[in-house]
Amino acid sequence: MSRPPAEPTARTGLRELKKQRTRRAIRRAAYRLFGEQGYDATRVDQIAEAAEVSTSTVFRYFPTKEDIVLTDEDDPVLEAALRARPAGEPPLTALREALRETVRTVYASPEWVAEVEQRMRLVRSVPAVRARLDESMAATGDLLAEVLAARTGRSPDELELRVFIGATLGALREVLMHWVARGLRDDLMSLLDRAMDVLEHDLAD
Structure with missing residues (x-):
């Protein structure tokens, strides 16, 4: 089987790195808000705003608010x-x-x-x-x-x-x-x- 070209592999690696950074930014924002105002009082849209992403992006990475804590x-x-x-x-x-x-x-x-x-x-x-x-x-x-x-x-x-x-x-x-x-x-x-x-x-x- 032929080896895949280096350029797509590099792009795949960059995409995954970007995803990791987005996940971490969302988690950091969520934990900060949980600490400031409590878990139940923190809404997902507030987490999205603090992480500078859309609410749909948060749900794309974390299906539920609980998943932000556990993933x-x-x-x-x-x-x-x-x-x-x-x-x-x-x-x-x-x-x-x-x-x-x-x-x-x-x-x-x-x-x-x-x-x-x-x-x-x-x-x-x-x-x-x-x-x-x-x-x-x-x-x-x-x-x-x-x-x-x-x-x-x-x-x-x-x-x-x-x-x-x-x-x-x-x-x-x-x-x-x-x-x-x-x-x-x-x-x-x-x-x-x-x-x-x-x-x-x-x-x-």
């Missing part, structure tokens, strides 16, 4: 990290290390930490955001199921695989909730390791 760039990082793990590695070890790599990559920036803090506070306090989180995590679970099914030879729909993924993602959510509830005082990586240890060893000391 991020974590999944591609997590997927790439998991695919890069050694083929013979046990699933829990591979997923633990992929999560560690994602935390190192995504939460290294103070801007991302501030967004995660506000996101998890909204998850705790706004029922609509909390409900939408379940749908968002289900999509992440589907992604992980495909990768782990390929690694293990199992079916993506196998109950045991889905339980394993659900437990791991649930652990990650609890880690982030605990971290935010304690004012970010704890080391996030240490909390993640503690959670993964529970999955590996149960509640044994």
